[in-house]
Amino acid sequence: MKTKSLYNISNLIFKMIVYNLRIIFANKFIWFLAGSVGFYMGLSVIYVFSNDVSKMGDLYGVFLFSGLLLVFYPSVFGVQNDQDARTIEILFGIPNYRYKVWLVRIVLIFAIAFIIMLVFTFLSSVLIVKFRFVNMTAQVMFPVLFLGIMSFMLSTIVRNGNGTAVLMIIFGLFFMILSDGLHKSQWNIFLNPYELPWDVNETTWAIIALKNRIILVTGSIIFLLAALYNLQKREKFM
């Protein structure tokens, strides 16, 4: 009996991943994936041929941008794609649709992004400069998670992919402008843990980076709860 239920659960997880991937990849996501790969490849080639040995801080920037490209489309346009495909009303008829449909998809999006980022960082650690690639991927995933879930939450408020994209670009620019002034603060969304400021000692920097990661994860959880709450307001999506 236990074997049967284990088989059922593993089949469910596997099939859910496969079907959701088909849905996520159905639209323009493939182009964002291609963009991410292209961006990574382009910069990697430049690094390989440049005389300057790459700094970890710079690599973090490359991976961060690639990661953001990966999660941008599915998190911003996910809800609108269901509206366009006219499947939203069908989905609203499914009990606990918020968890079974959108939460599953958003988790999958980050899982895929994590795996692809692992491949990128692994390749860079072999081809460009040796570093702990799992560590780097984990560090990059914090701001990717924060901005991805923030855009998902915004898409449940704006309910329009293009509108959300514009808002996210404005917020992104705003965070980038702020990151100059806040470069040593835990409140900097784009805090680069590999760029140690010259006037901060390593222990203090590690504490700042840890606090920053806690803030990003807390923010992501709040945004996710807000998105799940917004998705209860079915009328607004009709």
Next chain:
Amino acid sequence: MNWSFPVHPKTLSLATPVVLMFSIPLAALGSLVALILTGNSLINLNTLTGFLILLGVVVNNGIILIDYTNILRKRGNRVHRALMTAGVSRLRPILITASTTVIAMVPLAMGQAEFVSVIGASFAITVIGGLTLSTLLTLVFIPTFYIGLEDALKWFYSLNWKNKLIQLILFTLMIFLIYTYIDKFLWKLITTILTIIIIPSGTWFVMNSLRKARETVISTDENINIYIQSLVKIYERENRWSREWKAGARIRKRLGLERQYNSFKDMGQIAWQVPLLGYIIYFTYFYLDKGFWIFLFSMGTWFILSGIWTSFSKLITNLNAKRERRWLKTMSGILDIVVFWIIPLLNLIWFLHKWENLVVVLILGILWFSGLLIYKTGQKLTRENIDIYRLEGRFKGLRKTFYKIVAVVPLIGKKKKPFKALSCVSLNIGNGMFGLLGPNGAGKTTLMRIICGILEQSYGKVWINGLDTQKMREELQGLIGYLPQEFGSYENMTAHEYLHYQAMLKNIIDVKTREERVTYVLNAVHMEERRNDKIGSYSGGMKQRMGIAQILLHLPRILVVDEPTAGLDPRERIRFRNLLVELSRERVVIFSTHIIEDISSSCNHVAVLNKGKLRYFGKPIDMTKEAEGHVWQFNIPSRDFGVFVEKHLVVHHMSEGDNVRVRVISEFSPWEDAVNATPNLEDAYLWLLRRKNFPGSVNNEKSN
């Protein structure tokens, strides 16, 4: 049903002092802004003295508003109406108190002499700034905070003891941590206030965002009963404050209390705004010298000027209505252009002179003029009731695009026009097949969506076994299955994949059961041979069958299907109808259609809707009784038929030599030798749609 909402005494006694206490920071905020604006130091003895004097006046304003609100509520007013009435009736004393104090302080605030500018000015500016902002915010912040706090307290009292205890433990823990680890008094105060706010609001947030569907909310041995009580749905409905405000305005108009501008004498009502305008012009363009503040105050000046001009414009319109004066009309047009277009332009030129930054002025200009253009176009669209999708004439494509933008801009764009889709519908639906019959636009889909919790009603209630669907929306989702009228599916998936995905979402976890169920439903809709084809390659009818297959995967206790037989051929329609009848033995099946045959051959009960109103509710067999005495049959000469058919509702006709044999629905005999015929269901339906005088849905309910 008790519709009155008594005020919880505990709620009122706790909410009032807290609300009043929170009006104090408003005063401080206004003072700070005014001091920064005028370049004075923030903390000194004079500003603190000014702040002390300010506190008394600000709290007093709050007390005036809240006290009268509480009196009105005790008299039976609802909270929104009570706050609005209190705001309107107490506006005058609040404004008089504030304005007399502000005016008295102005000379002191603007004093340039050495002694006055050092001691008196900062004191006066603190009072003026604090009083101005707090007076404005008192009318906005206090009502909002009052309602919010009261709702929060009501929610807290309604919680079970476990939730209250968890919050209490968390609160105690936080207070312990704050007073153990934080030294500075100010931070202790801030974190304590934050704890008071964050713990209950966080609990509310987590509880609400994580709500789940629960099938066990109604026990399995209990029969399902849906009671729809006076259901009203208004699309594009304004928010609650606007509705209450407009209702109040209508009452004032009815009582003759509305401001009228019929003669120059009536303009005395706004005379007080003229010195205010003069002062603000002097303050903005001659006294201030910082660009940002000049910009902010110039916007304020322009709004006051526009307000005064709108009143004058109404006067000119009214004077012209009495007696046409051409020069007055021309002058009004010119002044309108000056106020709305030229003055903003002059302002921009002034900013350019002050800032010498063309780029910033250009951006501001584009924003300002775009706003004006959208506002004016929005007014035109509303006033002339222009249908954006049926434009004629030159540049219609360009105009349509622009109008579409105007229509979606909130606040300043096109005003939305409310549309009532359901009007006081009451029904009782039990186990069995329930049909909703009505023409397109009758409100069938709206009613179904409300039952399923996809739309929220404007008024009225839907109870499922006594549970309010508005309060238990998420929990009740587990009981309801819904197939919308128009739906899509993931076109890049095959039928097999799509149905497996849907089955998993509907909790069919066991692999074998899922495969069997998918095969069963594919066979039931005759799609088995197309199982591995992509949905994108299906015809419209096949996609409809896919929708049906999908709802058959898992059968909830309430099944709502919106026009499922549309697009099916007669054989499939009959098969599907029979399937629904079979399913309805153990559950509620609500299905809408405009095919009468579907109803007559399958439904236990039927409701006929037309233009959002319930026209009939009862058994289909009894529906024919409604049309008794209103169905007529007779022969009419062929030459008269053309005229006759235009004036009467002819159900059908057949040529018989020189005559035409007709069957007509009419309240009275339509032809001299017409005889009454036995009505069928189709006659009854047409009669119900045509009938003008209804005895009321209550009478119809008796037939159930």
